[in-house]
Amino acid sequence: MSYSPSLLKGQKALVTGSSSGIGESVARQLAAVGASVVINYHSEKDEAHKIVDDIRSQGGTAIAIGANVAHEDEVKAMFDQMFREFGTIDILVSNAGLQKDAPFLEMTLDQWNLVLDVNLTGQFLCAREAAKEFMRRGVKPDVSCAAGKIICMSSVHQVIPWAGHVNYATSKGGIDLMMRSIAQELAPHKIRVNSIAPGAIKTDINKPAWDTPEAAAKLLTLIPSKRIGEPDDIGKAAVWLASDDSDYVTGATLFVDGGMTLYPGFAAGG
Numbered sequence: 001m002s003y004s005p006s007l008l009k010g011q012k013a014l015v016t017g018s019s020s021g022i023g024e025s026v027a028r029q030l031a032a033v034g035a036s037v038v039i040n041y042h043s044e045k046d047e048a049h050k051i052v053d054d055i056r057s058q059g060g061t062a063i064a065i066g067a068n069v070a071h072e073d074e075v076k077a078m079f080d081q082m083f084r085e086f087g088t089i090d091i092l093v094s095n096a097g098l099q100k101d102a103p104f105l106e107m108t109l110d111q112w113n114l115v116l117d118v119n120l121t122g123q124f125l126c127a128r129e130a131a132k133e134f135m136r137r138g139v140k141p142d143v144s145c146a147a148g149k150i151i152c153m154s155s156v157h158q159v160i161p162w163a164g165h166v167n168y169a170t171s172k173g174g175i176d177l178m179m180r181s182i183a184q185e186l187a188p189h190k191i192r193v194n195s196i197a198p199g200a201i202k203t204d205i206n207k208p209a210w211d212t213p214e215a216a217a218k219l220l221t222l223i224p225s226k227r228i229g230e231p232d233d234i235g236k237a238a239v240w241l242a243s244d245d246s247d248y249v250t251g252a253t254l255f256v257d258g259g260m261t262l263y264p265g266f267a268a269g270g
C-alpha cells in the first residue's frame with residue numbers, strides 16, 4: 001500500500017538530525033505525503049539545503065534550520081524560526097543522535113555526557129517545546145484529530161544491552177521511559193507520543209558493520225529477516241505514526257528491526 005500524497009497535507013513537521021541517514025528519509029517521506037518540513041542539521045548545512053532543494057523541486061515545502069539539539073537556547077531559536085516561517089508545529093520527529101563508542105573502562109565522561117546530551121536531553125528539549133505549542137494551539141480538526149504528534153527515534157538498544165556502547169544504550173533506554181511518561185501526561189490533551197526502535201539500518205552511523213561482505217554476513221546473523229534495513233523502512237513507519245491512521249496509538253514503541261529483538265540465537269538453541 002502506498003500512502004496518499006495528501007495524507008499529511010497542511011501539517012508542519014520538524015525532523016531533527018535530518019541532513020542524512022534515517023532523519024533524511026523521514027523528512028523526505030513526510031514531505032512526499034504533503035507535510036511542510038524543517039530539515040534540522042548540526043554541521044551538514046550543505047547537505048540539509050540540498051534536501052530542501054530536492055523537496056521543493058518535487059513540489060513540496062521545506063526549510064533548513066541549524067541547531068544543536070543539546071543546547072536549550074538553540075532549540076528555542078529553532079522552534080521560534082519554525083513558527084515564524086510555518087506558523088506552528090504538528091509533528092516532531094526527534095531523530096538527532098550519535099554514538100561515541102568505547103569499552104566501559106575507557107569511556108570518558110565527555111563521551112558519556114555528549115551522547116546523553118544529544119540523544120536524551122536533546123529529545124527532552126525538543127519534545128517540551130513542541131508540546132507547549134500543541135497545548136497552546138489545540139486540535140484543528142481540518143488538519144489532524146490530534147493536537148500534536150511526537151515520534152522519538154529510539155533503537156533496539158532500548159532493550160538490547162550493548163557492550164562497548166554503554167552511553168548509547170543508556171540514552172536509548174532513557175528515551176523509552178521518557179517517551180512513555182510524556183505520553184501518559186499528554187494523552188488527555190490529544191497529544192500522541194510514540195517511539196520507533198530501528199534495528200541495523202544502513203547509514204553512516206554503523207557503516208563498519210555493513211560495508212564489507214564479512215561484516216555484513218556477521219551482522220545478518222543477528223537479523224532473523226536476513227536483510228539489513230534501509231532508511232526508508234523507518235521513514236514509512238514514521239509516516240504512519242504521524243498520521244491519523246495511528247490515532248489510538250500512544251506510548252508505544254514500534255520495533256522496525258527485521259526481528260533483531262527476537263533473540264535470534266534461540267532460533268536453533270535453548
Ligand code: BGC
Pocket residue numbers: 099154155156157198199200201205206209
Ligand atoms: C545503532 C547501530 C546499530 C543498530 C543495531 C542502532 O541503534 O546506532 O550502530 O547497528 O542499532 O545494533
